[in-house]
Amino acid sequence: MSNLTNKSNIVSNKKMSIWEKMYLPAVVKGMYITFSHLFKKKVTLQYPEQTKPFAEIYRGKHVLKRDDVGRERCTACGLCALACPAEAITMIAAEKKNGEEHLYREEKYAATYEINMLRCIFCGLCEEACPKEAIFLTKEIVPSNFERQDFIYGKDELVETMDNRIDISKRQSAEVLEFKKNKNFKHNK
Amino acid sequence: MLRVTIDNITIEVEEGTTILNAARKIGGKIVPPAMCYYSKLKGSGGKCRTCLVKVATTSELDPRPLPKLVPSCSTLVQNGMHVQNITSEQVLQERKAIVEFLLINHPLDCPVCDQAGECDLQNLSYEHGLEETRYEEERREFAPVNFGEKIKLHMNRCILCYRCVYAAEQITNERVHGVLYRGDVAEISTFVENFIDNDFSGNIIDVCPVGALTDRTFRFKNRVWFTKAMDAHRDCEKCSGKVVLWMFGDEIYRITGRKDEYGEVEEFICNDCRFENKNVSDWIIEGLRKIKRSSVISQNHYEKLTKQSIIKPIEGKMEQQE
Numbered sequence: 214m215s216n217l218t219n220k221s222n223i224v225s226n227k228k229m230s231i232w233e234k235m236y237l238p239a240v241v242k243g244m245y246i247t248f249s250h251l252f253k254k255k256v257t258l259q260y261p262e263q264t265k266p267f268a269e270i271y272r273g274k275h276v277l278k279r280d281d282v283g284r285e286r287c288t289a290c291g292l293c294a295l296a297c298p299a300e301a302i303t304m305i306a307a308e309k310k311n312g313e314e315h316l317y318r319e320e321k322y323a324a325t326y327e328i329n330m331l332r333c334i335f336c337g338l339c340e341e342a343c344p345k346e347a348i349f350l351t352k353e354i355v356p357s358n359f360e361r362q363d364f365i366y367g368k369d370e371l372v373e374t375m376d377n378r379i380d381i382s383k384r385q386s387a388e389v390l391e392f393k394k395n396k397n398f399k400h401n402k
Numbered sequence: 403m404l405r406v407t408i409d410n411i412t413i414e415v416e417e418g419t420t421i422l423n424a425a426r427k428i429g430g431k432i433v434p435p436a437m438c439y440y441s442k443l444k445g446s447g448g449k450c451r452t453c454l455v456k457v458a459t460t461s462e463l464d465p466r467p468l469p470k471l472v473p474s475c476s477t478l479v480q481n482g483m484h485v486q487n488i489t490s491e492q493v494l495q496e497r498k499a500i501v502e503f504l505l506i507n508h509p510l511d512c513p514v515c516d517q518a519g520e521c522d523l524q525n526l527s528y529e530h531g532l533e534e535t536r537y538e539e540e541r542r543e544f545a546p547v548n549f550g551e552k553i554k555l556h557m558n559r560c561i562l563c564y565r566c567v568y569a570a571e572q573i574t575n576e577r578v579h580g581v582l583y584r585g586d587v588a589e590i591s592t593f594v595e596n597f598i599d600n601d602f603s604g605n606i607i608d609v610c611p612v613g614a615l616t617d618r619t620f621r622f623k624n625r626v627w628f629t630k631a632m633d634a635h636r637d638c639e640k641c642s643g644k645v646v647l648w649m650f651g652d653e654i655y656r657i658t659g660r661k662d663e664y665g666e667v668e669e670f671i672c673n674d675c676r677f678e679n680k681n682v683s684d685w686i687i688e689g690l691r692k693i694k695r696s697s698v699i700s701q702n703h704y705e706k707l708t709k710q711s712i713i714k715p716i717e718g719k720m721e722q723q724e
Contacts, residue, residue, distance in 0.1 A: 289622075290513030291625040291628060292513070294628070295698070295702075306622040306624075307622065308622050319514050320546075344512075344513050397538055399509075
């Protein structure tokens, strides 16, 4: 059988020679490697003070988007919850009443929308399943917490506010951005 | 008895059988899809054109092919007829065009629609439709209408199959709704929103192939694929009482009739069964309903397999091979 990688060593029981039994050359060789690392670039990062740059499409905490006029895009279709491999998403839908046209985009909206961040594996399948461009993952990290209950994020934490909008255009493919330019389509109105 | 060949499979059927019903006798992939034909409703069919097939040989006496594709739901079989459905490139191409036509005025609001997941038009367009729409004009729009307390009409989604009109005419003793106007402006309506109030009026929800007629008691409560379908029955004076319960946990969200593989209900149920009895204690539950593996409703529903259930289906085949 051939090896999958060339990193494995073949172990044998062969007798060591006197030169090898002295161990001294091996010790020197080991120390040389250790000291040589003193002069190399450090790989550790002083975390809270220093941070690593995030990728543009880092998958962190979710956001529920609003459209240009501030209406919630989510229509509680349940496709994100269906796509979710960890079953982290739950929602309850409600019907839009008269006078709520400025709050919700569609006839139906999510009255409650909860993501259990302990279950979530940040795979981004919810984002991919969403037909309404409502849910996206952001560069924000989900902070640690003491209570399990505090990891269940409701709409108060997920829906973006109009004065602090999150730009997600980097996460969308060129085809989607091209499609969005055509304002004739109902989806883009 | 008449001999008819559909997609190279020959079958003998009685006189007066339509091509569609002959194909359904054979079963399998060669059955043409139907959006408006409903075997339990007299006079239905011939409107949606999804079941168009090619007749290569009209009959033994007249071996010429028919000049155009014919609707299989309303064309009678003749002796020695040769029909092509999935073996004809022309039929498949025209079916694709028909789906595009049906979707011209369909709003594609599946994320909002309660029918999504069990919608005939959704399945049809997945199988035969284009991935994108070429239609850029305005679609016709109507405001949603209530048909009484229990039924909601979304005229936007209607494909004018007339099934609900026939259902109201034939299984209830009074019909108060119908199709008004003609052509592009045709719509299902009750005169002056006269509400539909009859013991069997709820069946127009079941016969609707799209989400035009939906259950108001289930409106936006849940998505069908999150609910669990259970076969159940109860003693009912008005109907057979055989239904499907759509449950979530111990709660009944919706009750419908039992639909067969062609999306037609086996027995029509009354409004008492459909709307009024939503406690588990009202029903004798028979067990989980078999749902096709390809359906989204079977997602995340797992079945415990026993040794018998694995062996049984292949038992016959093993013997054949020996």
